[in-house]
Amino acid sequence: MDKTFLKLELDKVLERLEEKCFSTLGAELARSLQPNRQLEEVYKRIKATSEAEQLLWRYPDIPLGNIYDIRPQVTRAALGGLLTGEELLQVTATLNGGRRLRQFLLGQEGNWPLLREMANRIGDFRDLEKAINQAIGPEGEVLDRATPRLLALRQQIRKTQEEIKERLDSYLRSAEMQKYLQDNLFTIRNNRYVLPVKQEYRHQVPGLIHDQSASGATLFIEPMALVELNNELRRLKLAEAREIEAILGHLSNLIGREKERLEITLVALGELDFTLAKGSLSREMAALEPRLNNEGRWRIIRGRHPLLKGKVVPVTLTLGESFDTLVITGPNTGGKTVTLKTVGLFTLMTQCGLHLPAGEGTEIDPTATVYADIGDEQSIEQSLSTFSAHMAQVVYILKKATRGSLVLLDELGAGTDPTEGAALAMAILDYLTGAGARTIATTHYSELKAYAYATPRVENAAVEFDSETLQPTYNLIIGTPGESNAFVIASRLGLASAVIERARNLLGEENQRVSRLIAGLAEDKRLSAREREQAEILRREAERARDDLEREKEAWQQQAAKEMEKTRQEARGLLRQARAEIREIMVRLEKALAEESLRGQQQALARAQRQLKELEDAIEASLNRYQPAAGSQPPANVRVGDRVFLVRLGQAGEVVSPPNEQGEVVVQAGILRINARLKDLRLVEMEAGTRPEREGIRNGWTVKTVDNNDIRPEIDLRGLTVEEACHRVDAYLDDAVLAGLNRVYLIHGKGTGTLRVALHDYLRQHPLVKGFRLGGAGEGGSGVTVVDISR
The missing domain is CATH 1.10.1420.10 (MutS, DNA mismatch repair protein; Chain A, domain 3)
Known part of the structure; x- marks a missing residue:
């Protein structure tokens, strides 16, 4: 494996991946996995891992057992070799396990095209399984049968x-x-x-x-x-x-003849096992799919090094946006090297198609070549590198690094004279920044802190140190250099103040000036960070308030819709009651005409006419309470206190605010307060001599126009039974009357004509039907019945 991969401990992550595999087929792919820098290939790898993670989340009991690496047996059988009973059992177990896995993946609902493609490559060898199971027993013995x-x-x-x-x-x-x-x-x-x-x-x-x-x-x-x-x-x-x-x-000969199909199946089984292992590792690390780019940009949100145990302080940093080079300073054991390794390892893991243990929004450029010079005394394999060895590695990196490369340098310039080491470190960073590489370097040199402030596209970062406990907090702060803690630590450990003061004087005026400058800048940075944090808190509170208002608005609208539906049901009830009363009057009239004398008949007819006129007036008055009157237009303007009708909600209300710049007003409709546009309103006026019983559309107000977007002038009855169709038509005609429609179209289709005949018989008896006919040219012909509604 590449030396950089080993330094960044990619091999240890792949060992964890290998442990997740169920078969040697998958484990072999995990062991041989290499980072890839082609964006399309990385994207495909990442998506396969995401599919596996989602599949395991929904179906944790995926059948993955009893899959063996039978490639040697298949090859030997193809060459005419003889397989033992035990080997034949491994073959049939693998074929059976593959078939069950294929059936499982293809039979489950979900969006995982890459896993389905792998499953589709698994062959079905049921005849071969049957032949082996017929002849070989569970212990590998050849059966009598x-x-x-x-x-x-x-x-x-x-x-x-x-x-x-x-x-x-x-x-x-x-x-x-x-x-x-x-x-x-x-x-x-x-x-x-x-x-x-x-x-x-x-x-x-x-x-x-x-x-x-x-x-x-x-x-x-x-x-x-x-x-x-x-x-x-x-x-x-x-x-x-x-x-x-x-x-x-x-x-054995049967197996040898299927060599090509069996090899394709084994490759697919290995890929599936390997891919599901990646999904399982993702779940174990609580990892997620990173965003990808090829623009030299890194954004790590709360990233956790996957090999660290216990409570891990997450790292958040960016690179390649406002700066290309990051100089990290801070105490030893403060987490600087862990930060370097996390960025490098995350890049390599992404190139391998693995998810990252980080927060939402983490972004990686997987097209970058990663170079690292890291000597970590805390790692298992302790570094024995000298300054010469480190410098030889840096020379190699400078020769290889190009635009977009990711370069990680630990303790740059250390191991030699501090003045020369700092100058050398600045020259190296200048070269890498100028070459367009993305660089993260750790250092103890104070000169590099001032260099990072003064150099374009270079930024400081610090590993925070708690001067009270004399311990690092491991938090990385971008934009702030690490402070010198030697004097603070010495003082807390009891070193005489006179000695510390003498040390400050020996430090030199220039160094003290730079230290004060950096300290001032650091303080400004901290204040700005606190202000940004407070602003972020206010922004989140504003967003929560906005979300609360949106939820309240949605609840109001749902309540208005419920009130509207309730009103429509009441209107339908009135219409049904009216039809029942009409039928009762007609029955009485017919009975009277049959039994009475001429004078009695005339009196009965006059009574029936009066009752019908009274009922007609009552129905008209009731319907006027449910629908707007015809002829008006949206108002050009309204005033506070105007009564209006909300066309979209079918609800009356009162204007409680003047129109704003967007042409919207606030309308109080019952318990609801609704924002509405002027074009969705109609002015209403009180009928003479009436008093509203309650608010809503049944309050005695007459509205000046009809505009109901909910009722269409046609209804499709095809595929319904006669009983279902008549029931639908009955409710539809009620709605059509409420909507002010004069003509509607019943689509019943041609077919055998049974539904058409039954509907015509029903329409002849319906009190709301003035007349009906079959559709003409352009109206659907005999497949449509045109109904004129009685008003």
Whole structure:
């Protein structure tokens, strides 16, 4: 691995990534992962990690087990080699695990195109799985059912073995034979069944001697009566071995023929395992997807070094915006080196497609080449570099660094004469800034603090130090140089004040002037930071107040919509009641006409006409309370106290503020106070002799125009049943009357005509229908019924 990668400890992050992999396929990709500086490739890597993190968040139980690296077995099978039963089990386990993973990823809802593309490359080998599972048992043994021939051979073997054992049992039961035997049992030697015969009786048991005990007292003899049976058993077992070899060869051949598809599948499984490991590592680090750019810009928000344990003080810094070079000063063990490593490691992790343990808004330029000269005494591998070794590394960096490179230099110029070291450090920073590189350098030299203030595109930063506790706080402050703490520390540790004062005098007037200047600038910076913090607090409070007002406005609007719907329901109820009363009057009229004399009929007719006229007047008065009257236009101006109608909400109210520059006024509508434009208002006036019962659109006010954007002049009934369509038409005609529509269009389609006929029968009986007809040319023809509404 590149020396810079090792200095920035990328290898340790990749070790953590490797531990997250479930298979050696994924672990191999994690071990070989290298940073990439192509923006498109980095973007694809990052997006794959984001998809994996989201998938794991939604489905933490992804089936990723039982996936093995079977590439050697596949290669050997393709070359004609023979796989063992255990190897075949690994193959089928991997194929089954891959298939289940593919089905899982393709079957879940979610937006993860990169993971789906990987899953689509996993092959389906169910026939191969079936063939292996049919022949191989859970312990890797070849099953009897593998082939009919193997089953027959094993049945013959068992039969022959039983026959041999029966013969042997007869020997063991024989009283005469028992005195010749060392033990009353039989055993196996050289794959032959034998009896343990005492040495002195070897001639009493005719047969073949296969072995003897260590003491020589026992001979293992195969009785002559069993020789032929043992030969048959031997022949059967050889035939069994040949059949097993043929079965394994057949299965191996099946695998070898799928070599290309299997290799594609294994690559996809490795990529999926590796990608899901990146998502798992992201979740473990509480990391997020960084923004990317190729403009040499870094913005790290509350970044935490991923290898630090315990409570980590986050780092926030920018680079490549208002400055290209950052000079960090501060005490030893104050976190300067950790800051360098965090910036460098974050860049390399981004180039590897990993998420970063940082806050929202973190941005990285992954196209930059990273160079680092870091000697960290706190790392496990302690630095033994001398000034010469450091300078050799700096020389190499100066030769390689170009515009946009990220250069990290720890304790620049240290290890030599302070005056020469400071001058050398300033020259190096000048060169890198002029070359367009982005540089972060740590130093103890006070001269570099003044240099950073005086040089364009160079900025100071300090690791904060608590002079009370004499400990660093590890907070990085951009724009402020680190203060010299030697005198403060010495004083708190008890060094005599006379000695400290003498040291100040020896420091020199120029150094003291620079120190005072830097201290003054630092104080100004701190005051500005506090003021910005207070301004930020005020800004957030203003935003919260604005959000609260927006929520209240939304709640008011929702309440207004509910009131409007409630009013519409009441209007529909009035219309239904009116229709019921009309039907009742007509029934009474028909009954009277049928039963009364001519004079009685005339009287009944006159009564019915009066009742209908009264009902018509009542309905008209009710409807005037629900809709604006026709003919008026938006007002050119309104005054406080004017009564207006809110067209969009269908709500009446009172103007409580004069129009502003945007042509908006505040209207009090019931409990709601609403901002409204003049074009959305209509002036209203009180009807003579009426008193409002309550506020709202049912308050006796007459409005001068009709403008209802909620009711369309047509309704689509296609696909509904007759009952559903009639119910929809009934409610729709009520709304159409309230909206002031004179004609509407019922879209029922042509089809079989059943819905059209049923609707026409229903419309003939409807009291709000003045007449209807089929649509003409340009109106939808026989697929539309045009309805004229009775007013």
